[in-house]
Amino acid sequence: xxxxxxxxxxxxxxxxxxxxxxxxxxxxxxxxxxxxxxxxxxxxxxxxxxxxxxxxxxxxxxxxxxxxxxxxxxxxxxxxxxxxxxxxxxxxxxxxxxxxxxxxxxxxxxxxxxxxxxxxxxxxxxxxxxxxxxxxxxxxxxxxxxxxxxxxxxxxxxxxxxxxxxxxxxxxxxxxxxxxxxxxxxxxxxxxxxxxxxxxxxxxxxxxxxxxxxxxxxxxxxxxxxxxxxxxxxxxxxxxxxxxxxxxxxxxxxxxxxxxxxxxxxxxxxxxxxxxxxxxxxxxxxxxxxxxxxxxxxxxxxxxxxxxxxxxxxxxxxxxxxxxxxxxxxxxxxxxxxxxxxxxxxxxxxxxxxxxxxxxxxxxxxxxxxxxxxxxxxxxxxxxxxxxxxxxxxxxxxxxxxxxxxxxxxxxxxx
Numbered sequence: 001x002x003x004x005x006x007x008x009x010x011x012x013x014x015x016x017x018x019x020x021x022x023x024x025x026x027x028x029x030x031x032x033x034x035x036x037x038x039x040x041x042x043x044x045x046x047x048x049x050x051x052x053x054x055x056x057x058x059x060x061x062x063x064x065x066x067x068x069x070x071x072x073x074x075x076x077x078x079x080x081x082x083x084x085x086x087x088x089x090x091x092x093x094x095x096x097x098x099x100x101x102x103x104x105x106x107x108x109x110x111x112x113x114x115x116x117x118x119x120x121x122x123x124x125x126x127x128x129x130x131x132x133x134x135x136x137x138x139x140x141x142x143x144x145x146x147x148x149x150x151x152x153x154x155x156x157x158x159x160x161x162x163x164x165x166x167x168x169x170x171x172x173x174x175x176x177x178x179x180x181x182x183x184x185x186x187x188x189x190x191x192x193x194x195x196x197x198x199x200x201x202x203x204x205x206x207x208x209x210x211x212x213x214x215x216x217x218x219x220x221x222x223x224x225x226x227x228x229x230x231x232x233x234x235x236x237x238x239x240x241x242x243x244x245x246x247x248x249x250x251x252x253x254x255x256x257x258x259x260x261x262x263x264x265x266x267x268x269x270x271x272x273x274x275x276x277x278x279x280x281x282x283x284x285x286x287x288x289x290x291x292x293x294x295x296x297x298x299x300x301x302x303x304x305x306x307x308x309x310x311x312x313x314x315x316x317x318x319x320x321x322x323x324x325x326x327x328x329x330x331x332x333x334x335x336x337x338x339x340x341x342x343x344x345x346x347x348x349x350x351x352x353x354x355x356x357x358x359x360x361x362x363x364x365x366x367x368x369x370x371x372x373x374x375x376x377x378x379x380x381x382x383x384x385x386x387x388x389x390x391x392x393x394x395x396x397x398x399x400x401x402x403x404x405x406x407x408x409x410x411x412x413x414x415x
Contacts, residue, residue, distance in 0.1 A: 019048055026195065056180045063169065236375065
């Protein structure tokens with residue numbers, strides 16, 4: 001009788017990429033807890049989804065990038081929501097999405113830029129995947145001022161009198177959203193039902209012997225000792241922290257601040273995501289992104305900055321002044337924001353491929369057999385996590401990627 005080789009899979013990083021990859025491995029047809037163990041190694045003392053995976057906007061779009069990854073990820077999002085009741089579990093829904101331009105008001109004093117201190121502005125580049133031509137099926141709103149500006153009739157939480165123009169960015173089925181923290185934790189929870197485990201610890205290195213991965217060395221926070229977790233396969237999905245494990249990875253970090261607002265109880269927020277260009281009274285132009293969420297929460301984020309990445313996700317610094325500025329910017333066009341209650345002021349770091357392109361996905365054989373990279377997803381980690389997880393699962397469990405050609409995203413293109 002032929003004996004199946006046991007796989008010890010260690011996933012470094014409990015963000016959306018790590019947790020979704022864990023899910024897809026645990027759902028692969030050849031997966032069995034008797035032949036495959038999956039351990040997610042997470043450095044945060046608070047569990048998974050403590051970085052960008054818990055603090056992002058949660059946008060899922062057909063117009064995101066890169067195309068080869070989006071074309072797998074978007075239908076997988078739809079499938080996951082149907083299979084696991086994503087509507088109730090993590091707030092899955094389709095949303096309207098558009099560019100809004102107009103003027104802000106009600107600023108009592110000079111406002112900031114929304115950029116964190118000790119950092120210079122960096123673009124989040126969210127709209128790089130958009131074509132110049134609008135998608136078919138786009139429609140605008142329909143009443144007097146709304147007709148003139150294109151503002152949809154049901155977009156009820158921006159001031160129509162301050163609106164200069166609104167243009168849809170996708171057809172009704174082209175943009176959706178999830179609550180990122182709930183989506184990430186749900187992926188981990190569902191994978192745990194199949195036998196995946198979560199281990200707290202800070203990875204310090206990937207152990208190798210004879211060109212083959214043998215384990216992951218990590219710092220155990222219970223006694224601060226150095227230990228080795230045996231592994232036949234290691235997936236590095238630590239986001240902006242990935243170069244701390246493999247220094248040659250061309251990954252840089254962009255910090256972004258955000259706020260969440262709870263409107264008054266009598267206010268119902270229409271399901272839209274808008275990318276704004278707000279001309280403020282003193283000549284300043286700001287561009288926050290605003291997301292209405294299913295639980296009637298509103299989320300807004302500002303520009304990125306290049307502030308230094310801390311050693312641990314739990315040590316990310318939040319610039320209160322930057323968060324206050326973001327709130328002031330969106331409050332200048334929305335009474336719902338202005339009269340609501342600020343609930344969270346937060347910051348996170350996005351992993352960017354510093355040489356352009358990306359993300360980086362696949363086996364890094366130049367380093368060692370059994371090492372897989374999955375990072376550099378910029379602002380599209382939530383959107384492209386299912387495609388990434390599916391591709392990595394195929395490569396480990398099948399020995400090859402079945403979905404489509406991912407040559408341009410392979411580690412050999414970047415290392």
